Amino acid sequence: MEQAHTTNRHLIAEIFAIGLLGFLGIVIETALNIAFPLLSDLFHVTPAQIQWLTTGYMIVSTILIPLSVFLRKRFSVITLFRFSVIVFSLGTLLAAISSNYAILLCARLLQGVSNGIALPLMFSVILQDAPRKQLGRMIGLGSLVIAFAPAIGPVFGGLVQTYLSWRAVFWLALPLMLVAWLLGEFSIPRAFTPTAQSVDLLGASLLGVFLVTSMLVIVNISAGHFTNRSNLIEGVLAILTLIAFIVTTRRAAAPLLDLRLFHRSAFTLCLVAFFLLQCLSLSMSYLIPNVLQLSFHSSPNVAGLLVLPAALIDAIMSAIAGYVYDKTPARLTILGGATLILIVFIGSFFSPIDPMSLAIIYAIFMLGLGACYANIMTYSLGNLPQSKTDDGNAIFMTAQAYAGAVGIALAASLVSFAQTAVPGRTLATSTLAGLRLNNWYLVITALLVLILLIIGIRPKNWR
Incomplete structure (x- = not known):
């Protein structure tokens, strides 16, 4: 009994050590977004060019994630972890002392390399080492670490920009990197037998x-x-x-990825639902702060504080839902969360548009997302053979990273269309029209997600 407790304690520490790398990557990404106008003026580049600090980071991360299956077979967890820590630390230090845009962009690309390795590595460790009866709570724990980052990123970025300097975003991350490294050295096992496989x-x-x-x-x-x-x-x-x-x-x-997994209808349906939910999540994270700032003239700090409760709810609910998943039928949390998301989007048509209403809608959406999002991945990967979980994990992580870009692009395109569709409208009014236009996309997508999950998670698979 004591041995099991010790093993479980070390696994949790291992999850936090690796997850802290992904956490810092997301915090820096969301915090840096607040400073984009300042950085654009400072380095004399266009807003489109400064956006590449995020776009380049996302591209590098997304490219590396599919390689995680090969890397996991050829290198030990501790080796991959140490490499990620070193690369992220170098990128963070380089960003903190960068004197021009090119150096800062290279630094962000290095951080993207670390995130592309660390994020799938964390979930791979959970899938390989966690007891099956605790898989829900362990994946929920990993999701909590990642989901908590967007909660504090915008607020952290606003405070740092107001009272310190944009460089402090990077300087303050370095001590946490030291904590992650020490925790990983303490908790990550060294035993490993490499598999001879060519890429x-x-x-x-x-x-x-x-x-x-x-x-x-x-x-x-x-x-x-x-x-x-x-x-x-x-x-x-x-x-x-x-x-x-x-x-x-x-x-x-x-093969780089085992595409035969797509022959499993339940896996494919849940993957598409997972992808669409991530699109909804990133669309909402784009829409709410932008509407608050452009239509209601809220400052970045105020906008960040208004969305903070929603992100905290998502993080906490991810952990709770994982625990409930291990104790109840899979459909309870997954379909319950998806249904709540659809209801809140339908209800948004009848809700007044003001800062408090938007904050409440966002909080309810995140409550539903926290209930179902991580559990969809748990259900899908937990029903795969153990030998295929790394392939499934890589596919899910790639879909997650890619969906982020798709979700933001869809929401931004609809807002942009509304802002230019009727000449003479103010920016505040046209942005609100863009929000209303996005409501249709949100409702249709949420309905499709619910249908996919009802079909994909059948009663015969209830536990």
Whole structure:
């Protein structure tokens, strides 16, 4: 009994050590967004260029996540953890002392490398080492670490920018990196037997080209560039490389990802629902602060404080829902959360639009998201054979990273359309019109999520 407790305690410490890397990456990303106007003026670059501090970070992370299956087989957890700590620390230090935009961008790309390794590594450790009867609470715990970051990122960024300097965002992260490293050295086991497996270089290259080109298309769409020539070329290239990746992966002796998992209908349906929920989450995280600032002239600090309760609810609910998942049928938390999301989006049509109402709607949405989001992944990966959980984890993490860009692009495009559709309207009025337009997208997507989950999580799979 004591041994089990010790093992469980070390596993929790291991989750927190690796998760802290992802936590810091998200905190810095969301905190830095507040400083974009300042950085644009400081380094004499356009807003579109400064946005690459986030876009480049996302692209690098998304490209590396599919490689996690190969890395997990070839290298020990402690080796990957130490590498992530070193790379993230170098990127953070470089960002803190950066004297121009190019250096700061390179620093952010280094941080993206660390996040692309650490995020799937944390969930891989949970899937491989956690007892099956505790899988829900352990994945919920990992999700809590990650979900807590957006809660404090905007507030932290606003306070730092107001009272210190944007560089303090990076300087203050370094002591926490030291804590993560010490905790990891204490808790992560050293025993490891590497598996001799070559990396599918062709598959990795094709998937990398697809992710980069499609991400560029998404970024251009979010900026309102729907039909320019470069966007069309990038879109065609993305489609062709995706097709080539699927064809070559099916024929590869050691594929980058096991696409045969998509033959499992429940896995595929839950993955699509998971992807769409992440789109909704990032759309809401874009819409609410922007509407508060552009339509109600709230300061970044006030906007951050108004969305703080919602993010805290999501983080806490993720942990609670994971515990409940281990004790009850899977449908209870997953379908309950998805139903609540649909109800709140339908109700938003009849709600007044003011800062407090938006904060309440966002909080209820995050309550539903916390109840179902991590548990969808738990259900899907928990029903895979143990030998396939790393492949499933890599697919889910890639979908999560990619959906973030899609969600922001969709919301931003609809707001941009509303802002230019009727000449003469003020920015505040047209932004509110964009929010109303987004309501239709949110309701339709939430309904689709609920339908997918009802089909994908069948009573025969209740536990």
